[in-house]
Amino acid sequence: MIKLKGVVASGGIAIAKAFLLGKEELSIPKRKIFHEDVSREIYRLEEALIETRREISTLQKKISEDLGFDHAKIFEAHLLILEDRVLIEDIIQQIKNKKVNAEFAFSQSIKKYIDTLLKINDEYLRERVVDIEDVARRVMRKFLKQEEKKIQDLKEKVIIVAHDLSPSQTATLPKENILGFITDVGGRTSHTAIIARSLGIPAVVGLEIATQNIAPDDKLIIDGIEGTVIARPTDKVLRDYQRKSAKIAVIKEAIHIPKAKARTIDKREIVVSANIELPEELALAHEFGADGIGLYRTEYIFLGKKELPSEEEQYKAYLSVAKKIKPASVILRTIDIGGDKFLSQPQVPVEMSPFLGWRAIRFCLARPEVFKVQLRAILRASAEGNVKVMFPMISSVEELREAKKLIEECKRELKKEGLAFDEKISIGIMIEVPSAALTADVLAKESDFFSIGTNDLIQYSLAVDRANEKVAYLYDPAHPAVLRLIKSVIENAHKNNIWVGMCGEMAGEPLFALLLLGFGLDEFSMPPPFIPKIKELIRSVNFKDTQALALKAVDFSTSREVEKFLQEELRRFLKDDYERICMA
Amino acid sequence: MEKIECQIIVNNPNGLHARPAAIFVQIANKFDSSIQLGKGEIVDGRSIIAILSLGVNKGMSVKLIVEGIDARQAFEELKRFLENSND
Numbered sequence: 001m002i003k004l005k006g007v008v009a010s011g012g013i014a015i016a017k018a019f020l021l022g023k024e025e026l027s028i029p030k031r032k033i034f035h036e037d038v039s040r041e042i043y044r045l046e047e048a049l050i051e052t053r054r055e056i057s058t059l060q061k062k063i064s065e066d067l068g069f070d071h072a073k074i075f076e077a078h079l080l081i082l083e084d085r086v087l088i089e090d091i092i093q094q095i096k097n098k099k100v101n102a103e104f105a106f107s108q109s110i111k112k113y114i115d116t117l118l119k120i121n122d123e124y125l126r127e128r129v130v131d132i133e134d135v136a137r138r139v140m141r142k143f144l145k146q147e148e149k150k151i152q153d154l155k156e157k158v159i160i161v162a163h164d165l166s167p168s169q170t171a172t173l174p175k176e177n178i179l180g181f182i183t184d185v186g187g188r189t190s191h192t193a194i195i196a197r198s199l200g201i202p203a204v205v206g207l208e209i210a211t212q213n214i215a216p217d218d219k220l221i222i223d224g225i226e227g228t229v230i231a232r233p234t235d236k237v238l239r240d241y242q243r244k245s246a247k248i249a250v251i252k253e254a255i256h257i258p259k260a261k262a263r264t265i266d267k268r269e270i271v272v273s274a275n276i277e278l279p280e281e282l283a284l285a286h287e288f289g290a291d292g293i294g295l296y297r298t299e300y301i302f303l304g305k306k307e308l309p310s311e312e313e314q315y316k317a318y319l320s321v322a323k324k325i326k327p328a329s330v331i332l333r334t335i336d337i338g339g340d341k342f343l344s345q346p347q348v349p350v351e352m353s354p355f356l357g358w359r360a361i362r363f364c365l366a367r368p369e370v371f372k373v374q375l376r377a378i379l380r381a382s383a384e385g386n387v388k389v390m391f392p393m394i395s396s397v398e399e400l401r402e403a404k405k406l407i408e409e410c411k412r413e414l415k416k417e418g419l420a421f422d423e424k425i426s427i428g429i430m431i432e433v434p435s436a437a438l439t440a441d442v443l444a445k446e447s448d449f450f451s452i453g454t455n456d457l458i459q460y461s462l463a464v465d466r467a468n469e470k471v472a473y474l475y476d477p478a479h480p481a482v483l484r485l486i487k488s489v490i491e492n493a494h495k496n497n498i499w500v501g502m503c504g505e506m507a508g509e510p511l512f513a514l515l516l517l518g519f520g521l522d523e524f525s526m527p528p529p530f531i532p533k534i535k536e537l538i539r540s541v542n543f544k545d546t547q548a549l550a551l552k553a554v555d556f557s558t559s560r561e562v563e564k565f566l567q568e569e570l571r572r573f574l575k576d577d578y579e580r581i582c583m584a
Numbered sequence: 585m586e587k588i589e590c591q592i593i594v595n596n597p598n599g600l601h602a603r604p605a606a607i608f609v610q611i612a613n614k615f616d617s618s619i620q621l622g623k624g625e626i627v628d629g630r631s632i633i634a635i636l637s638l639g640v641n642k643g644m645s646v647k648l649i650v651e652g653i654d655a656r657q658a659f660e661e662l663k664r665f666l667e668n669s670n671d
Binding site: 073074076077080081084085086087113116117120128131132 | 607609610627634
């Protein structure tokens with residue numbers, strides 16, 4: 001058994017055999033094989049060589065007819081390379097002795113000969129390396145074809161394992177037989193992640209060494225909750241996951257009224273909305289019954305682009321989301337770049353502590369020429385009437401005022417140009433910096449709403465860089481300091497008659513959702529797959545009871561006590577529904 | 585069974601590069617005898633890659649080793665090819 005840790009790209013659990021997919025650019029996967037696989041790998045090698053021979057013969061014939069026999073002569077040498085006894089014997093020995101896959105053994109042998117040829121001090125001969133490389137490429141393509149063909153003929157459900165997946169590769173995959181994806185590279189916004197989310201199947205990406213450690217047909221478990229992949233699990237682990245997965249399936253069936261509003265037993269209505277990064281994710285938000293989009297991370301339009309996207313380009317993206325989500329509304333968060341995400345344009349300097357550095361609203365206010373393009377695009381999309389705008393990382397009321405001034409400037413410009421927008425567009429801020437949380441009463445007077453970003457609020461409050469393994473254990477949503485901050489933010493917002501949402505991970509966890517409900521949180525925003533269970537949780541409890549619970553929860557001295565208390569209360573509140581709701 | 589071993593000066597203008605090497609292998613493949621070619625190391629005369637990796641140029645001397653029932657005939661034909669200056 002081997003367990004790999006990656007990044008959750010799409011939630012859920014999948015158990016199936018591994019199907020390894022080669023890369024398009026013909027880089028060669030290295031896999032360890034078992035003794036019993038040797039003959040299969042040798043067979044694959046022979047297949048690839050025969051296919052390539054057939055291809056070259058056809059080509060030779062064609063060129064001979066078109067250009068004359070002389071031009072086709074070089075293919076004789078190519079064909080002989082493919083039949084070369086020394087080469088083939090060398091490859092087979094590698095498969096047998098080193099227990100590696102056919103394509104890797106092939107590429108190693110070829111490389112050895114190419115290196116020898118390159119060492120010979122002869123210009124002409126060195127150029128002949130090209131011939132060998134050409135033949136090698138053809139063979140590698142055959143290996144890849146074998147995989148492609150095999151996947152089209154699939155009779156069973158599999159988990160796709162790849163270094164990375166390109167859009168053209170995923171386009172041809174037989175989706176009905178794919179239970180999940182895992183890749184070596186990629187993050188939450190990689191193509192694989194988006195496809196997985198749109199298919200509603202689990203995916204873990206950024207595993208780095210998955211393709212090296214997983215062999216074809218290995219039994220795999222994707223844990224899209226923990227962000228882990230288990231290959232060749234022990235019987236016990238497999239049984240545990242089978243049980244977990246069965247439970248989730250039952251729950252998914254049971255919670256199939258997601259579209260209805262979430263109302264507590266005593267009739268407090270809560271908005272449960274979705275966090276999205278790309279317009280493509282709207283379908284998923286809809287499917288899981290989101291009441292709206294609580295967080296649209298606009299920076300993903302900017303990432304990886306050479307040029308800043310134009311106002312028109314941004315406008316179209318925002319407008320399409322606003323139109324599709326109607327009559328519900330969408331909260332567009334302005335560029336939150338810096339920290340962990342960097343634009344290729346404009347040049348953002350590398351910083352010692354990026355999370356404390358030049359990012360989000362700080363970056364935007366320093367670069368109004370970039371910021372105003374986005375604000376204009378957002379305002380124009382707001383003509384639809386259901387668009388709200390939100391500034392990230394506000395740490396003082398001055399920043400809010402300055403940002404609002406820019407919005408006013410844009411409004412004036414648009415009016416002059418005769419372009420439509422929503423005069424009364426709601427302007428909110430993220431509460432994710434402790435200074436903002438502590439001055440929530442001041443900020444609430446000048447904002448239309450708050451959205452608490454717990455991921456950053458926890459990092460900043462506890463002085464913990466989550467990405468630093470040595471201190472990550474200190475990252476703790478149940479820390480009494482965090483709970484007190486959240487409680488006071490909600491209270492101060494309500495005192496000033498504005499509503500408060502949360503778009504951090506805490507909102508999607510039943511344990512904390514119960515507490516947040518009790519604190520009076522008005523809106524819960526989360527990745528779409530979490531929505532049904534949080535809605536179901538809200539429907540199963542009395543708001544009054546959760547208020548009583550919230551009062552007690554903030555009195556504990558340690559997070560362990562808080563969690564223990566919440567766990568017990570959750571079980572007590574949900575009774576028989578506990579497993580149904582919390583295991584989903 | 586006959587075994588013939590002989591040093592031969594390669595006269596082919598391109599030495600034993602891709603195409604001449606290919607022709608050498610094709611000739612070798614017509615016979616049943618084992619065919620080896622040596623220049624420093626001794627390699628299988630039916631392996632184009634092995635022959636290429638010897639890096640034989642025009643004017644170099646190689647050892648041709650043929651052994652088997654049709655050794656004489658094979659040797660003569662291969663020798664003729666190596667010594668022939670027309671590709």
